[in-house]
């Protein structure tokens with residue numbers, strides 16, 4: 184989530200987590216992907232280096248904090264002009280509570296100040312983010328320590344040592360920490376900006392999901408090592424935002440809801456805002472299902488949002504501001520998140536429990552903001568004009584994005600309605616999806632550009648969100664899809680595709696890239712059969728972030744010239760930016776659920792320039808193991824180990840509609856279905872229905 188800074192306060196509590204042991208993945212899993220796994224190997228994390236160009240003042244043995252050889256001593260006399268300073272690099276972005284073991288100090292309570300940063304770019308004397316930036320006043324930029332004379336272990340915990348003096352933030356998300364001997368004048372007389380401080384060690388107690396290789400319940404590997412690393416970088420980025428909701432380490436803006444505190448949740452970012460946002464989970468939920476067996480982290484959030492549904496059917500986007508932050512798109516993401524939980528985990532009790540929530544949001548809230556002339560959601564109708572979206576964009580009136588997302592939500596909801604046996608809702612939602620699709624095409628398609636207008640009411644612009652989601656929602660026909668995707672590609676930047684084609688809605692928008700919204704475009708490319716441009720977009724977007732500090736974790740947004748789009752405030756580890764992970768699993772490996780809990784599934788590889796891929800998806804009936812290769816023994820070969828009791832469709836690319844296809848060595852297609860296989864041909868793929876224990880589909 185990207186949110187303008189608001190203000191509020193919160194109370195105190197500390198929480199602890201116990202991660203449940205995860206089930207080991209299939210014994211068939213090769214041991215070749217583990218090398219890509221990022222993240223700490225244990226909960227105690229040590230710095231990997233001293234960034235020596237930042238060392239200033241009288242510092243003895245700075246390297247001792249990395250190699251454990253002897254104490255590190257910071258000394259500052261009242262006359263010293265240089266402040267003793269050390270910067271430690273943890274080697275990658277981490278999140279948790281810093282721990283400093285002091286070996287002793289001069290007896291004047293010398294002060295230590297700590298400035299945390301995810302990047303060297305925003306590494307200054309103040310942290311790139313403290314809770315004070317969101318209205319919690321106690322730290323104002325740095326964490327403070329009054330070092331006692333005797334040896335002492337300091338653990339960063341939220342609060343103040345004396346009243347409102349000598350305060351610390353507690354949890355931080357960071358890669359670098361600057362440690363310097365200094366004191367705030369406002370902390371007098373409890374600390375002084377001079378004296379001698381001896382440090383034995385510095386470490387971090389990592390707080391989020393510890394995603395060591397043995398905890399993965401799904402994995403991915405292919406012929407392209409860079410794509411593999413993106414997948415595991417995304418997994419680590421997502422791990423960093425899966426944490427227990429704590430009052431003092433979540434967004435201070437009235438987000439500490441009693442119904443969330445102490446529960447495992449999916450936050451938006453590691454450093455901030457640290458609130459679970461429903462829209463963000465539309466991406467990070469998928470990354471979670473495909474990597475770790477902790478779906479309760481999604482359930483806890485979307486169930487809680489449903490429990491806070493407003494009487495008019497609107498669903499809050501997050502707990503912030505006591506569940507009142509007015510967003511118009513996030514209730515639709517709630518529908519999509521609920522549908523994903525249903526498909527990936529088979530949690531049918533969830534969809535039954537919250538079916539009335541689904542009815543209320545689709546039958547009450549969205550009709551109340553629908554323009555009866557156009558059949559489209561309209562910000563001018565029903566008091567919706569003040570409602571924002573994922574980035575609080577100042578757009579007005581009838582907007583393609585909301586309506587395309589509405590179609591996608593209606594179609595997903597119709598499947599849920601069919602599952603629970605409510606045919607009248609299923610019919611209504613299907614018909615409404617068709618009516619809204621027709622209206623989007625009637626009012627918003629721009630023939631001049633060959634893409635959808637962002638809005639009927641604002642200056643002409645074309646946005647990535649509405650155009651991409653229109654493809655995913657099936658609003659487009661194939662020529663519209665090809666046309667708008669080709670148009671979006673004309674906007675390409677070295678660090679991804681921008682979310683607007685001009686700056687009429689906001690300054691710099693035509694140079695801004697959200698990996699969050701790019702995920703919809705990437706999916707649209709794959710779904711349109713264009714793996715080449717999908718992979719190109721992945722490589723530019725994720726390659727940029729992987730090669731820029733802090734590396735390994737994916738940012739909330741990329742700004743002009745590839746900068747962090749909101750400067751120091753930008754979160755460099757945001758779950759909504761992990762779409763590369765589900766994109767690679769769902770489209771390059773090609774596997775996805777099509778029915779609840781993978782009762783039915785499909786495998787349809789879209790290789791682009793990838794020559795082989797393999798991986799596993801966790802299902803309630805065991806792993807769905809998939810591997811495919813091209814051009815070795817046969818033109819194309821897909822091998823699937825099928826979770827027991829499930830069935831699926833395997834689609835293989837063919838050069839001709841009359842190509843021969845074998846299933847376990849038996850002919851199933853040669854221009855028509857052979858041997859009662861029910862195989863079909865469409866769009867250069869032959870699709871073969873399969874069940875049983877394994878299936879080996881080959882194009883000889």
Ligand SMILES: *[C@@H]1O[C@H](CO)[C@@H](O)[C@H](O)[C@H]1NC(C)=O
Pocket residue numbers: 234236237303304
């Ligand atoms: C110190 O070195 C790092 C790279 O190790 C670089 O990113 C940073 O800009 C340098 N900072 C200063 C103040 O020289």
Ligand SMILES: *[C@@H]1O[C@H](CO)[C@@H](O)[C@H](O)[C@H]1NC(C)=O
Pocket residue numbers: 241242243256257258379
């Ligand atoms: C640096 O501090 C040490 C004590 O830790 C002291 O012995 C030494 O004289 C100081 N060096 C300077 C240049 O002030």
Ligand SMILES: *[C@@H]1O[C@H](CO)[C@@H](O)[C@H](O)[C@H]1NC(C)=O
Pocket residue numbers: 239265266267268308363
């Ligand atoms: C930042 O800290 C360095 C020493 O670590 C010091 O030289 C510099 O004056 C400080 N800058 C500000 C603006 O306080």
Ligand SMILES: *[C@@H]1O[C@H](CO)[C@@H](O)[C@H](O)[C@H]1NC(C)=O
Pocket residue numbers: 282283284336338384386388
């Ligand atoms: C702090 O670090 C020290 C030394 O590594 C360790 O003994 C201690 O258990 C840690 N304390 C906490 C609360 O993490």
Ligand SMILES: *[C@@H]1O[C@H](CO)[C@@H](O)[C@H](O)[C@H]1NC(C)=O
Pocket residue numbers: 320323324369
């Ligand atoms: C916070 O820090 C700024 C500059 O560092 C200072 O101007 C301001 O007075 C401080 N506010 C508080 C509440 O300490």
Ligand SMILES: *[C@@H]1O[C@H](CO)[C@@H](O)[C@H](O)[C@H]1NC(C)=O
Pocket residue numbers: 505
């Ligand atoms: C949050 O809103 C609920 C329902 O309106 C109310 O009962 C509760 O007191 C509010 N909590 C806070 C902290 O304001």
Ligand SMILES: *[C@@H]1O[C@H](CO)[C@@H](O)[C@H](O)[C@H]1NC(C)=O
Pocket residue numbers: 545546547550611612614615
């Ligand atoms: C579906 O339900 C809505 C809300 O209950 C109703 O207004 C509408 O007429 C129904 N039919 C269609 C096709 O939307």
Ligand SMILES: *[C@@H]1O[C@H](CO)[C@@H](O)[C@H](O)[C@H]1NC(C)=O
Pocket residue numbers: 554555556557561563564639
């Ligand atoms: C509904 O849409 C039509 C066509 O764009 C527009 O003329 C009308 O003002 C809209 N209604 C409202 C209430 O905004």
Ligand SMILES: *[C@@H]1O[C@H](CO)[C@@H](O)[C@H](O)[C@H]1NC(C)=O
Pocket residue numbers: 628630
């Ligand atoms: C746009 O072009 C399509 C055919 O490509 C046509 O059916 C439609 O009427 C045109 N729409 C407008 C608004 O010109």
Ligand SMILES: *[C@@H]1O[C@H](CO)[C@@H](O)[C@H](O)[C@H]1NC(C)=O
Pocket residue numbers: 668669670672712713715716
């Ligand atoms: C993929 O998209 C590009 C640019 O949009 C286009 O040039 C190319 O023909 C497309 N390829 C396929 C297979 O559709």
Ligand SMILES: *[C@@H]1O[C@H](CO)[C@@H](O)[C@H](O)[C@H]1NC(C)=O
Pocket residue numbers: 816817820822845847848879880881
């Ligand atoms: C799949 O079938 C092909 C051709 O029949 C064969 O070469 C290959 O070994 C089979 N793969 C597996 C995993 O059984």
Ligand SMILES: *[C@@H]1O[C@H](CO)[C@@H](O)[C@H](O)[C@H]1NC(C)=O
Pocket residue numbers: 859860861872
């Ligand atoms: C093909 O379809 C027929 C009719 O639906 C069905 O009876 C048969 O079991 C199917 N065969 C396979 C291999 O799926």
